[in-house]
Amino acid sequence: MNPIDTDPPPPTACFTYGSLMCEDIMAAVCGAHAAYRPATLQGHRRHAVVGVAYPGMVPNADHRVQGVLYLELPDSAWPRLDAFEGEEYERRIVTVETDGGAHAQAWTYVFRPRFAHRLAPADWDFDHFLRVGKARFMADYVGFDTLQPR
Template identity: 75%
Template sequence: MNRNDHTVPTACFTYGSLMCEDIMAAVCGIRPDHAPATLRGYRRHAVTGAAYPGLVPNARDHVRGVLYLDLPEAAWSRLDAFEGEEYERRIVDVERADGARTQAWTYVFRARFAHRLAAGGWDFERFLREGKARFVAEYIGFDKLPPR
């Protein structure tokens, strides 16, 4: 996809560890503007053995997250590397808190890895209390991401 085409989004909807501004900044190398947003038609699940979640289509559900705006080209290769092979980047329609709808990229858990998803959801507040410090300490890949 040609990112110079103005129909291609420059926003990223996040629903897991990247909802934390400091983690997003470490991955992207910048602190982009952001706003709360909701993605309808998807469900967030805990990933077995991991602190982060996976997102899968589910017509009856919705996911609250953070929409990062106007990401530069260099951020996308870093985000792709951070998310890894379990995720694919897709364009989705999200709803901002003011009701406005916009297109954004998000990372959806690939079907071939669905066996890794737990039956229950994923709790961001619990991640902040119990998992974030360990996630940041254990994730040694920030310095291995493509250059900014």
């Protein structure tokens, strides 16, 4: 096979920017643990979603989003992540920059435009989520580790 005629394999990494930045939540959703590191996605903005503890991210050239890059997720993680994220999010390939300055391809979940009315004007605050929202999130989403793929 000629390497020029083949497409690169899809990424096995996932850039997370909300509740899944918490390793315990990510492992429960994915059904597996993965190595991770801090990363940044340019050209996007993270907003609070009205009435819930999690954020939505949308393209925005003037902003960047700090998050976590999980490396080498197993194939079995992707259907579980898709089910967890639901219809409000679309999985897309993006290029992120790690804390060491390297660039990596990763999947991420972007909030779909048809649900934009649910986004608050304010940015989502991860530290506030850890202090106040995580316990509520965990209570609201108990059982997400048993999600069936969609």
